[in-house]
Amino acid sequence: MSSSSVHVERPAVGFVRELGRFGDFPALITPGETVTYRELAERVERGASRLGGTRRLVLVAGTNEIDLIVTYLSALFAGHPVLLAPGDNPDSLEALIAAYRPDVVVRSADGRTVVEEVRECSAHLLHPDLALLLSTSGSTGSPKLVRLSHRNVQANAESIAEYLDIQGTDRAVTTLPMHYCYGLSVIHSHLLRGAALILTPHSVTDPGFWDLFKAHRGTSFAGVPYTFDLLDRIGFDELDLPDLRYITQAGGRLAPDRVRAFADLGRRRGWDLFVMYGQTEATARMAYLPPELAATDPQSIGRPIPGGSFRLEPVADAPDGAGELIYAGPNVMLGYAHTPDDLRLGDTLGGELRTGDLARQTGDGLYEVVGRRSRFAKVFGLRIDLQHVESALAQHGLTACCAGGTDELIVAVQNCGDVDTVRHATARASGLPAAAIRVCPVDELPRTSTGKPDLRAVAELAHASEPPPAAQSTTDPDTDAVRALYADILRCTHVTDDSTFVSLGGDSLSYVRMSLRLEEMLGYLPENWHTTRVGDFAPAPRPRRRWRTVETNVLLRAVAIVLIAGSHIHLFTVLGGAHVLLGIAGYNFARFHLGAAERTDRVRHTLGSVARIAVPSMVWIGSVIALTGDYRITSAFLLNGILGPDGWSAEWRYWFVEAIVYIVLAAAAVLSIPLVDRIERRHPFWFAMGFVALGLLTRYGLVDVDDSRNRILSASVVFWLFALGWAAAKSTTIWHRLCVTAVVVATVPGFFFGETRREIIVVGGLCLLVWFRSVPCPTMLSRVAGVLASASLYIYLTHFQVYLPLRDDHPWLALVLSILVGVLYWQAVTFVLGLRRRPGAVRTKSDRNPIASMFGSNQAVAAGKQLPARRHTH
Known part of the structure; x- marks a missing residue:
């Protein structure tokens, strides 16, 4: 036909x-x-x-x-x-x-x-x-x-x-x-x-x-x-x-x-x-x-x-x-x-x-469409507008999709860093109690082939995830062990299967200790474990190895504090670590403080973290002043960067602590502005690169600063390195990393008045941070690195008073004692904090501050580079 x-x-x-x-x-x-x-x-x-x-x-x-x-x-x-x-x-x-x-x-x-x-x-x-x-x-x-x-x-x-x-x-x-x-x-x-x-x-x-x-x-x-x-x-x-x-x-x-x-x-x-x-x-x-x-x-x-x-x-x-x-x-x-x-x-x-x-x-x-009749769910007799809840979460920078269960609201959240924060934000938006909300973190929202959220798949996530906090399971011995580990190291008793290291208030110092213990328990260290739910951890499917993976920033922190102390003792002279650690400070600031938490919580956590840096420093420096009179009183209040003295003096040994405190306070102030907070959540990488550009204004002198106060030690001048670390943490593509690397290679040379070796160290350290999240390391060395990184702030604070009497006659003893005293001070501070957050006590939000993650890696390096013999370089 x-x-x-x-x-x-x-x-x-x-x-x-x-x-x-x-x-x-x-x-x-x-x-x-x-x-x-x-x-x-x-x-x-x-x-x-x-x-x-x-x-x-x-x-x-x-x-x-x-x-x-x-x-x-x-x-x-x-x-x-x-x-x-x-x-x-x-x-x-x-x-x-x-x-x-x-x-x-x-x-x-x-x-x-x-x-x-x-x-x-x-x-x-x-x-x-x-x-x-x-x-x-x-x-x-x-x-x-x-x-x-x-x-x-x-x-x-x-x-x-x-x-x-x-x-x-x-x-x-x-x-x-x-x-x-x-x-x-x-x-x-x-x-x-x-x-x-x-x-x-x-x-x-x-x-x-x-x-x-x-x-x-x-x-x-x-x-x-x-x-x-x-x-x-x-x-x-x-x-x-x-x-x-x-x-x-x-x-x-x-x-x-x-x-x-x-x-x-x-x-x-x-x-x-x-x-x-x-x-x-x-x-x-x-x-x-x-x-x-x-x-x-x-x-x-x-x-x-x-x-x-x-x-x-x-x-x-x-x-x-x-x-x-x-x-x-x-x-x-x-x-x-x-x-x-x-x-x-x-x-x-x-x-x-x-x-x-x-x-x-x-x-x-x-x-204008304002809602959908069929996108309502009844939970505990309350009629919940699911689209309204999703829109409310979007205001916090969260990509989420909601579905109604029989007695709970199911929330699938993409790239969820803090489950507790999401749960409480959902509770506020829906009017439901937090116990009736199940948060299901996902790498990507389940979608249909047309790119729309797959509502059926979201509802099914509830069957694949652990019960909500109110009905926490205690039958899995592996999960129980992880919960017990979290409770022990973070000094809290309310660990649930939905908890994450960040949501429980983990910080850079406890981060190191937790990563080592967790890898020992599981047989491996999962990627992004600090934002992984406790209930999602599983034992390693392979035998234990003699080598472990250690996060690059942890290893750099450990190496840096040894180089600082060794350089001060004149065992060797390797400069540049302090400025690498500025980058690590920014890197950890972005990881621990710029998650999914609300703007006010972000600021509160950041201020708490600054306190974790400043208070132990002020206590130690104030005690040294009271006993020896070695420093001006401005040192005890971390004000040398503002009040002087001009030129190099003993007070400038603690320039790095002051720089970190000033920089993080400034960042917290800027991010407390609602519009700025929204922009950062929407464009995290390019926002960080914008801060790099601002930092370069002072790095190249386009905005004048007082050079008489040690230019390369001034917070306003070295800020661009902190911002580079921030950008490294927010790099999600190869092109992002290439962009950060290009800026590092282009801007570090020339900053240290022609000290090529120092510039190579800074460039190399920052590039390692950009390209390698972790490195393989023998088990014993990883343990040592973990202790040194955890105690790095305290080693830095105390080593000046330890090595000076021993440097000339017993330099190796001076190094060992400097590290030992710092570790003891770390344990003492940890013990005091443990009393404040002892198991059984109710932790408030102010207790759950992502710690001075920035400092654990950086503080130590900073001062160590500035030896009296090198004063002319500052």
């Missing part, structure tokens, strides 16, 4: 019949092939002939490949209803095949398109208007499908092409799956207008994606909110895309500040941002926000698409001025299908769709 005779009386989607009118314009583009509209029309007609004249249910496992798109269009051309299934999810595909028993199955296998004709005639009664079946958002693989008519598909393609003003010269790259209504609408609307589609399976994070985009002069692409997160990661704002005309966003709410930021970027770069709103039930789109309004109304979904309209239906418990958003238009689905029997049904909705979203209309006629 010829193609023409097959289709002459068969209803079909209009634009599919008219593909040939665009002639030799490109339609489908891949790296290896370009198909013109003339060729596409011919292939579609041939494919329609192969599918035959008997109307059947055709399942197409959709992928962004030429043959699959041609087969999909062929089925629409011939009037066969198409069930578009995910081509990248075999389980979902098989589930749909089992549920709907399609007559024809089309899929890609080993690079070939395979057409499997299950039966010659349809096993189903198919309504004449039925054109397309799509899974609803979040239900991929579910038997529940959206039934779309030929009119639905055509009308939606026309309205989208109209408000986007799609032209024949446009070329859109495929960023979304074909089986997803948003991705499919891009295909439909561009084929309607004779525009080209650039087909690629690559993600926007793949450099090959952008090479293809530029090579074929791409003019647009589509993204869901997760796509925009990925764009941030790759430095999209720095890409040169001269032909880009517009970007579209849908598939979920993009935060208003992100909308405003991308709209502003587009304005500067010459492209538009279209924020859109839609549902599969409306074929794809229902509303769009004109680009010129994105900066002023970023929270809005905009106005209805051409041919559509909205109304608000009152809802009893909706916020003031809000109601359920009802949409009407020719793109509204026929209805749902739950079983094959539903394929016989016609229009059951009458062209009107209840979106389930709560919205309000603004004074200028725009619409």
Whole structure:
């Protein structure tokens, strides 16, 4: 039977019949092939002939490949209803095949398109208007499908092409799956207008994606909110895309500040941002926000698409001025299908769709979605707005997705550093007790193939995680042992399976001791163990080794304190360690103080950490002054950096402690500003690099400081090294690390008045910190390094009074005693703190300060470099 005779009386989607009118314009583009509209029309007609004249249910496992798109269009051309299934999810595909028993199955296998004709005639009664079946958002693989008519598909393609003003010269790259209504609408609307589609399976994070985009002069692409997160990661704002005309966003709410930021970027770069709103039930789109309004109304979904309209239906418990958003238009689905029997049904909705979203209309006629009726959960009788909770957590820089359990609220949090902080923030937002909230830390939120949060997978996380704190398990002896270890070292009794080292108030000094003990217990040291839940630790699946991994900053701290003391005793002279430790101070500041905690908690923890540095220092220095009178009283209050004396003197031995105290106090003051806090959470790496740039102003003298007070020892001058360590901790990509390394190599040389060896040590130490999180080390050496690193602050404070009487006659004894006295002072301070936080006592937030992680590594090095014989270098 010829193609023409097959289709002459068969209803079909209009634009599919008219593909040939665009002639030799490109339609489908891949790296290896370009198909013109003339060729596409011919292939579609041939494919329609192969599918035959008997109307059947055709399942197409959709992928962004030429043959699959041609087969999909062929089925629409011939009037066969198409069930578009995910081509990248075999389980979902098989589930749909089992549920709907399609007559024809089309899929890609080993690079070939395979057409499997299950039966010659349809096993189903198919309504004449039925054109397309799509899974609803979040239900991929579910038997529940959206039934779309030929009119639905055509009308939606026309309205989208109209408000986007799609032209024949446009070329859109495929960023979304074909089986997803948003991705499919891009295909439909561009084929309607004779525009080209650039087909690629690559993600926007793949450099090959952008090479293809530029090579074929791409003019647009589509993204869901997760796509925009990925764009941030790759430095999209720095890409040169001269032909880009517009970007579209849908598939979920993009935060208003992100909308405003991308709209502003587009304005500067010459492209538009279209924020859109839609549902599969409306074929794809229902509303769009004109680009010129994105900066002023970023929270809005905009106005209805051409041919559509909205109304608000009152809802009893909706916020003031809000109601359920009802949409009407020719793109509204026929209805749902739950079983094959539903394929016989016609229009059951009458062209009107209840979106389930709560919205309000603004004074200028725009619409704003404020919640969702179905995104509520009842926990302990309270009705919880899950979207509101997620938005509240987003204000704290947390990417989260919530689901309701039978007696708890489940919160999946991406890159969660402090479980307790998240739990209490969720409690405040929801009104639930903290014990009713289960926090499930994840590396990445579970998402569907379309990039949306997978709500079903979030709910299932509860079954895979430990019980909440109120129902803590005590049956796993390994977990019990870890809890006991945490309670012992951190002096607390409220350790739960959800606790982490950071959430319990761990710091750099206890960090070292804990890492060694934990590795001994487990047989290995897990990566990022300090932010790992206690309940997630597991014994090593391999035998114990004679070598361990020691974190680079710990090893550097241990080496530095030995070099400082040894240099002062004149056993050797190795300078530069103090300034390396400034970098380590910034590194640990970023790790322990810039987590997910609220802004006020961050500041409180930081001030507590400063106290952990300053108080032991002031006590020791004050005692030395009282007994010997060696220093001015300003030393006891760490004020030499402000009050002098000018030039080198004995008081400047403690310059490093003062520098760290000043720098961290300044950082705390800046981060206490709400706007600054939000910026740091949104762009942690580039925020740190901004501080590096500020530090370079004083490093190069662009902002004058008082050189008479030992320039290379002044906090305002050495601050850039602290900021470099901060940036190193926030480096998440190779490019970030290369950027930090480049700044280190470019800015350290010349700072130490031509002391090349010192500059090499500083550059080398900082680069080790950037590139190596840990290094292998013999077990015995790792233990020694742990003790030295833990006691480094105290060794630094005490060694001046120990080595001076012994340096000339017994230098090695002076070194040993300097270390021993420092370790004893460390134990004494630890004992006093243990009395204050003894087991059984209730710890307040002020007790749980991430310790002077910065100092444990840095303090020691600093003073040691400045020997009297080298005074002229300062």
